[in-house]
Amino acid sequence: MSPGAIITLAGRSGRRLKGFIVRKEAKQHGTGRDVEGPVQPGDSAVIVEDVVTTGGSSLAAIDKAAAFGLAIRGVLAIIDRLDLDTRAAVETGEALVDLARGDAGEAVLAGEVVTSAALLREDAPVAGVLVGERSRQAARTALDLQEAPDVVVPGASAPMRRWLVQGVRASARAIQAPFTGRAVELPLLEQAFVRTLRESTVQLVTITGEPGIGKTRLVAEFRTLLENRQPVLWRQGRCLPYGDGITYWALGEVVKAQAGILESDDPQQAAEKLEAAATAVLEDPTHRDWIVASLAPLVGAVSTSPVGADERAETSFTGWRRFLEAIAVHDPLVLVFEDLQWADPALLDFLDRLADSGSPVPMLVVCTARPELYDMRPGWGGGKRNSTAIALSPLSEEETGRLLAALLARAVLPGVVHDVLLERSGGNPLYAEEFARMLVDRGILERHGRRGVIAPGAEIPVPESIHAVIAARNPELSRGDLVPSAGGPSPERGVP
Numbered sequence: 001m002s003p004g005a006i007i008t009l010a011g012r013s014g015r016r017l018k019g020f021i022v023r024k025e026a027k028q029h030g031t032g033r034d035v036e037g038p039v040q041p042g043d044s045a046v047i048v049e050d051v052v053t054t055g056g057s058s059l060a061a062i063d064k065a066a067a068f069g070l071a072i073r074g075v076l077a078i079i080d081r082l083d084l085d086t087r088a089a090v091e092t093g094e095a096l097v098d099l100a101r102g103d104a105g106e107a108v109l110a111g112e113v114v115t116s117a118a119l120l121r122e123d124a125p126v127a128g129v130l131v132g133e134r135s136r137q138a139a140r141t142a143l144d145l146q147e148a149p150d151v152v153v154p155g156a157s158a159p160m161r162r163w164l165v166q167g168v169r170a171s172a173r174a175i176q177a178p179f180t181g182r183a184v185e186l187p188l189l190e191q192a193f194v195r196t197l198r199e200s201t202v203q204l205v206t207i208t209g210e211p212g213i214g215k216t217r218l219v220a221e222f223r224t225l226l227e228n229r230q231p232v233l234w235r236q237g238r239c240l241p242y243g244d245g246i247t248y249w250a251l252g253e254v255v256k257a258q259a260g261i262l263e264s265d266d267p268q269q270a271a272e273k274l275e276a277a278a279t280a281v282l283e284d285p286t287h288r289d290w291i292v293a294s295l296a297p298l299v300g301a302v303s304t305s306p307v308g309a310d311e312r313a314e315t316s317f318t319g320w321r322r323f324l325e326a327i328a329v330h331d332p333l334v335l336v337f338e339d340l341q342w343a344d345p346a347l348l349d350f351l352d353r354l355a356d357s358g359s360p361v362p363m364l365v366v367c368t369a370r371p372e373l374y375d376m377r378p379g380w381g382g383g384k385r386n387s388t389a390i391a392l393s394p395l396s397e398e399e400t401g402r403l404l405a406a407l408l409a410r411a412v413l414p415g416v417v418h419d420v421l422l423e424r425s426g427g428n429p430l431y432a433e434e435f436a437r438m439l440v441d442r443g444i445l446e447r448h449g450r451r452g453v454i455a456p457g458a459e460i461p462v463p464e465s466i467h468a469v470i471a472a473r474n475p476e477l478s479r480g481d482l483v484p485s486a487g488g489p490s491p492e493r494g495v496p
């Protein structure tokens with residue numbers, strides 16, 4: 001809030017507050033004074049500074065006001081001015097979150113990462129995003145980054161490195177393993193799809209498993225397989241772990257994709273596209289209007305009819321279902337809902353209803369979720385004749401070995417490292433991938449032609465868990481969780 005606004009608000013609420021300004025440089029014309037306003041020598045005053053950087057201008061103002069004869073009682077610094085010039089910073093790490101202590105329902109955050117993020121934000125340029133070391137590590141393959149000058153942080157052992165985000169990369173991860181295993185699971189998906197076609201039914205497949213076990217990858221492989229074979233309409237949405245107004249986000253993504261609605265479209269454009277998409281699949285105009293009205297809130301469109309936005313969920317559910325079924329009548333439809341462990345119960349209710357509809361259309365609904373889904377909905381998918389559950393188990397040792405060999409471009413690891421690695425990976429492909437990435441990041445794994453070579457005498461760290469692998473990708477970031485060894489893991493990690 002500017003000093004002028006403070007005086008105006010004080011006046012409105014009936015308080016007598018005299019405002020004055022202290023000039024940085026006295027004007028050559030006019031009164032030529034440093035202090036301008038209805039104040040007299042001998043008055044008490046408070047200096048208001050809207051953004052304090054070094055405090056230098058506050059001190060200068062105090063000197064000038066004191067020279068004028070004002071008695072300065074204090075300095076009011078507004079450190080968090082609402083500014084239209086946005087700047088942002090992203091840093092990654094662990095923080096302690098105290099949900100109970102915060103006032104007004106706000107969580108209290110503590111930890112090094114919070115301080116680092118705040119320091120980064122201070123230096124971020126207007127409309128720019130600055131990221132720290134850990135964020136760079138995590139997002140390096142997805143973002144184009146430009147190194148920004150280091151900054152010395154008092155009390156820290158090393159200068160803080162920073163990067164400026166230049167843009168988002170279209171290409172995916174640099175290191176991706178060839179698809180390995182899943183010889184049972186992929187055919188299960190195929191069979192469910194064949195059933196939707198043969199019986200013209202809705203089939204529900206739920207794929208569950210630990211983070212990084214390969215749910216998303218399995219679905220992606222299934223897509224490639226189907227698309228190589230026949231035309232299918234593939235629509236996909238994901239549930240988000242946070243945010244407001246995201247109850248039906250995943251479904252919104254599906255509808256937006258179907259209608260070609262972009263994030264940049266305004267509500268009017270969204271409404272027009274939605275209308276066109278509905279007209280394309282719903283030949284019978286009798287129900288079209290209310291169905292479109294039910295869909296409008298999902299895609300941020302202005303509603304074309306008074307019904308819809310405030311309709312009961314029941315009517316909306318019916319409208320959404322009718323739209324999806326109408327799409328499937330034209331082309332076999334595969335609907336994918338990712339990360340159902342974060343779904344709002346209302347979305348789960350809708351998907352449940354969709355699967356139970358018994359409508360005679362070829363529609364395959366594929367859901368992925370971490371096992372927590374079953375804590376939330378113990379009976380998810382249960383008792384339905386058209387439902388299949390695929391619980392992804394870890395890759396076998398043999399499969400993990402193959403995966404590692406491919407990831408390391410057949411570079412040979414010392415036998416003992418290899419054994420520990422297999423054990424610690426627990427058959428999790430993400431662990432194997434992150435391990436390979438870590439070796440590349442640290443210059444331990446090099447490419448000689450098409451073959452990988454482990455730098456001779458290199459210390460090969462074998463982190464305990466996926467979490468530790470990600471942390472260990474940068475040596476400066478991880479303290480003590482690495483295994484120093486010329487070719488073998490350290491004894492203190494319990495290696496035989």
Ligand SMILES: Nc1ncnc2c1ncn2[C@@H]1O[C@H](COP(=O)(O)OP(=O)(O)OP(=O)(O)O)[C@@H](O)[C@H]1O
Pocket residue numbers: 176177178179180181182209210211212213214215216217218369370403429430433
């Ligand atoms: N069978 C596999 N063969 C080769 N690589 C795989 C396999 N399964 C997964 N991966 C790789 O492992 C990484 C993690 O897999 P994915 O993203 O599918 O995990 P997820 O189970 O969906 O995890 P989350 O719960 O976090 O969404 C990906 O980079 C993926 O390509």
Ligand SMILES: [Mg+2]
Pocket residue numbers: 215216217338368
């Ligand atoms: Mg996933």
